[in-house]
Amino acid sequence: MWYLFIEIATSRLVSQGSQPVVSLPAGIKQITLGSKPPAEEMYDPATETYIPRPAPVWEDRLADIEANADYSDATQNLNAAKKAKLRNALLFLLGNARYRRQNEPVPVEGGNP
Amino acid sequence: MGRWPLYGSSRFESLGVSGSTDYGTSFTPGASDSKSGTWTQIVAATAEDASGILVIITDAQNDDALIDIAIGGAGSEKVLLSNLIFSGRDFTSIHYYFPIHIPKGTRLSVDGQNSAAAPTAMKCQIILFTQGFNPGGALGIVDTYGANTGDSGGTEIDPGGTANTKGGWTEVVASTSRPIRYINMAFGFRDTFTQTDKYYRVDLGVGASTAEKVIIGDIVFVKSSTTDIFLPSNMGFPVSIPSGSRLSVNMQSQDTDATDRLTDVVLYGVA
Numbered sequence: 001m002w003y004l005f006i007e008i009a010t011s012r013l014v015s016q017g018s019q020p021v022v023s024l025p026a027g028i029k030q031i032t033l034g035s036k037p038p039a040e041e042m043y044d045p046a047t048e049t050y051i052p053r054p055a056p057v058w059e060d061r062l063a064d065i066e067a068n069a070d071y072s073d074a075t076q077n078l079n080a081a082k083k084a085k086l087r088n089a090l091l092f093l094l095g096n097a098r099y100r101r102q103n104e105p106v107p108v109e110g111g112n113p
Numbered sequence: 114m115g116r117w118p119l120y121g122s123s124r125f126e127s128l129g130v131s132g133s134t135d136y137g138t139s140f141t142p143g144a145s146d147s148k149s150g151t152w153t154q155i156v157a158a159t160a161e162d163a164s165g166i167l168v169i170i171t172d173a174q175n176d177d178a179l180i181d182i183a184i185g186g187a188g189s190e191k192v193l194l195s196n197l198i199f200s201g202r203d204f205t206s207i208h209y210y211f212p213i214h215i216p217k218g219t220r221l222s223v224d225g226q227n228s229a230a231a232p233t234a235m236k237c238q239i240i241l242f243t244q245g246f247n248p249g250g251a252l253g254i255v256d257t258y259g260a261n262t263g264d265s266g267g268t269e270i271d272p273g274g275t276a277n278t279k280g281g282w283t284e285v286v287a288s289t290s291r292p293i294r295y296i297n298m299a300f301g302f303r304d305t306f307t308q309t310d311k312y313y314r315v316d317l318g319v320g321a322s323t324a325e326k327v328i329i330g331d332i333v334f335v336k337s338s339t340t341d342i343f344l345p346s347n348m349g350f351p352v353s354i355p356s357g358s359r360l361s362v363n364m365q366s367q368d369t370d371a372t373d374r375l376t377d378v379v380l381y382g383v384a
Contacts (some may be wrong), residue, residue, distance in 0.1 A: 001267045003322045013273070015322040017284030017361065025323050039269045039303075042125075042371060103370060104309055109338050 002036040011045040058099045064106045124243040125158040128156040137236030137242045143177055143224035144232055146265045150191045152222035157240050163215040163241035164251035170199050171236045177265040180225040186304035190222055193263040198267050198379045200301030202341040212295055214251035228265040246268040258286035258380040266301050267377030272366040282325045285380050293354040293382035294311050299347035301377035318361045325361055
């Protein structure tokens with residue numbers, strides 16, 4: 001069993017654990033779950049339940065580059081074959097940094113400024 | 114204060130490193146969250162009685178791992194330090210210190226498990242500090258609370274979706290096995306290697322749900338987009354926590370991303 005302790009006024013999750021509490025403090029209620037929620041779920045104050053955690057959203061730095069005005073201007077007259085080669089070279093350079101999270105900065109970090 | 118004078122009785126042993134180009138004993142942890150079952154010797158017999166141990170683990174790939182340090186002869190290894198969490202990216206070194214007694218003549222070895230399907234070798238160095246290093250004398254046993262061998266991580270702590278607001282206490286252990294006189298809190302990032310620069314604050318609490326008492330509070334940690342690890346990765350404190358205690362952690366973060374804000378926590382109680 002797993003127990004959630006929720007602030008009644010705000011639905012804020014105050015505590016959670018494997019043991020029930022007999023005498024709850026004022027303003028706190030206890031919800032019993034059959035088991036500890038999995039990592040793929042998160043507490044939702046709106047429903048006072050666990051809901052699926054939203055999947056991470058990934059952005060493609062290759063798309064970031066291709067949307068860059070200078071890049072577009074420089075490559076607009078290239079033929080398809082040359083654009084493909086340039087794309088491959090960029091993918092080689094990006095390596096593991098190709099994909100970023102939405103709130104990660106577009107420029108790849110690290111190195112000596 | 115410790116009686117570990119600069120001259121005279123102060124000594125330390127550096128184990129697992131030999132030669133100017135050596136940075137630790139290589140060992141290959143088990144793949145896909147399973148211990149390898151093969152202990153790699155760090156030292157055949159320690160030279161001095163020790164009152165403290167510093168374990169240094171390094172790795173050069175992105176992964177989560179749990180590392181064991183054992184004492185005892187080959188084939189008779191007994192785990193001394195269980196499931197030291199290692200959450201690293203590219204090139205990471207994590208140091209764990211425990212104020213425990215290790216007698217002279219002890220054989221030390223290392224094993225581990227890694228989240229990767231084909232982990233590369235990790236490295237382990239051990240530093241032992243001789244008697245007198247600890248002001249209160251050496252302790253004896255380290256209990257691990259909250260490790261998750263299913264994903265080579267720890268207990269998931271969610272700081273919640275509201276920035277800079279504590280997300281609520283999460284139980285790490287319902288009842289500790291022994292009294293704790295020194296505790297180490299260690300953190301991992303659940304194999305999430307796309308972090309941004311963010312601050313965290315963390316509380317360690319003792320007591321039943323809704324009655325948690327903060328014994329160490331509002332410790333500031335950071336995570337870095339460059340390193341993708343918690344800095345520092347772990348921290349130890351002298352405490353006095355009775356056996357049978359419930360331990361929990363509460364955390365806040367600047368990060369509200371539903372996945373990136375999550376951390377793993379493992380507690381190591383020294384009795």
